[in-house]
Amino acid sequence: MASSSSSTHQPKNFDVFLSFRGEDTRRGFISHLHKALCQRGIYTFIDNDLPRGEEISIELLKTIENSTTSIIVFSENYASSTWCLEELAKIVECRKNKQSVRPVFYMVDPSEVRKQEGKYGKALTMHEEKFNDKKKIQRWRDALRKAASISGWDSKNSRDDSELVQKIAEDISKTFLNKMRLSVAEYPVGINSRVKSVLKSLNIESKDDVRILGIYGLGGVGKSTIAKAIYNKISYHFEAKIFLENVREKSITKGIIHLQETLISEVLGDRSLKVHNECGGTDMINKILYKKRVLIILDDVDNSDQIKKLLGKCDGFASGSRIIMTTREKHLIDTIGREKHLIDTIGNGVSTYQVKELDEKESIKLLSKHAFRSNKPNEDYLKLVSEVIHYAKGLPLALVVMGADLYGKTIPEWESDLNKYTRSL
Incomplete structure (x- = not known):
């Protein structure tokens, strides 16, 4: 997995999309969070180079769609940005398609975001006066309410930014761990x-x-x-x-x-x-x-x-x-x-x-899993199973290879293969 990328001409698939108000958090909290996620191998999008305007770009909307998880950092002035609110609405929309969404309440109370009080209420009122588009404003209000109701992280529960960043990075890493597991x-x-x-x-x-x-x-x-x-x-x-x-x-x-x-x-x-x-x-x-x-x-x-x-x-x-x-x-x-x-x-x-070899009980179980697709061997094969176990000497690799080779074969075929194994010693 790569570190981060800023804007690109072709939207890519990212593990995490960071939505935040730049003037509040970019140079401090966001830069540390971005670095911590990247260091853990989590491919994280941060819009360092995108040109700003009233309308959010189609490219950015596609990037949100192509991300596995979105982290929304609700800060003091988040709702004053129509760009952030459009990002948020898109993120909440993508949640219907099983995209993970996690909010961070950075120096703001979750209830202020959810109920749109304080600076969040003032920002929404300002947008209503400017745009005269009730449908758009309601979409933003609904998105704020829904996102603020999701379980996330509250900065007041951490001693400082460093601890908060660590918590988020660890939680996100655990989330992606199951998707990045090595085949055992x-x-x-x-x-x-x-x-x-x-x-x-x-x-x-x-x-x-x-x-x-x-x-x-x-x-x-x-x-x-x-x-x-x-x-x-x-x-x-x-x-x-x-x-x-x-x-x-x-x-x-x-x-x-x-x-x-x-x-x-x-x-x-x-x-x-x-x-x-x-x-x-x-x-x-x-x-x-x-x-x-x-x-x-x-x-x-x-x-x-x-x-x-x-x-x-x-x-x-x-x-x-x-x-x-x-x-x-x-x-x-x-x-x-x-x-x-x-x-x-x-x-x-x-x-x-x-690492010690498997004992007899473990050896029988592993061989049976591969040769019979069961925890126990077929009773008609017990003597032959004992010979295979003796030959394998508790080595899992030998049991796996022989079990897969013997799967579905008749007793005479087992006997023939065992003779071949013995001759190869």
Whole structure:
């Protein structure tokens, strides 16, 4: 997902459309909110460059239509702008098409907006005198009443703008989290218990330190699957987050520079930035992530050089950051934990978690899900299922592949395939 764009010739699809009165909030609250949303990978529209006039442009109306969520920042002078009121009316209209709408009451009481009292009442009266168009004014009044009745955020419930921005960014991130989830597994047997164990080690609630966790185990044991499930559960906590997949393979086939560019583009949402050499890429990553609370997952690393070139010295991340690596090599994590610069930076914050193979009960369930589309195997196949379980040795990948291969086959076909599996040992 990208950061923000201002006006463009062709309306694009945005995650969030910000509606606000520029003279009240643009240089302060809105600029901070916009930045916070963009840093979380939420593609946010802000109309920095659109020419103003009495009539709102068709381009802007299309942008509202093409946005997933609209955030309306009701400030002191919001209703004095006919442009803002037209935006609002369009936003409320789009709500009928399941678009999410969230109001922010910034230094105004929600009842003042809903009942059109105070400055909101005066602004509407002024518009009535100017336009002599009862239908238009009533449309604006209805939109104000409806929007102000929606659950949102009230600035008086926050200590300052910083806290309010943080609340909004976190809530919006959670909303989009379900739409940006990594694909974990069709049948996540045994995943939840292992994820819970990992989360204990990560201690996400603590913002006092930087922690590195190495998830290690045999190939096919489910390390990447667990890491993806963790990403889905916790990523909304962080300013910047990325799951960098297949590091070992891609460092060979595409090179470290490609991985560095991928990391940078995912964090910034800008694919135009190019890395010209590995050292420059590391420096760029460090500058981009400096003082940010980050979640970085490096999937399937196999040497410390990959980690150094993708993360640098890890000394610029804000407290509360979490770095997760999956690897087959436990000694790689042990080596990282002995790096002096890391000891100086994060102390004892490097830990490991070994992913154990599935037990017999879990193995039977996972195989049954794929081979029989059921939690339990067909009774006629019990002996054959036992042989498959013995062959797979608790490795989820083997159970998934064999289960999918054996699905719908007869007992003789199972026996034939099992002979092939055995001969391939």
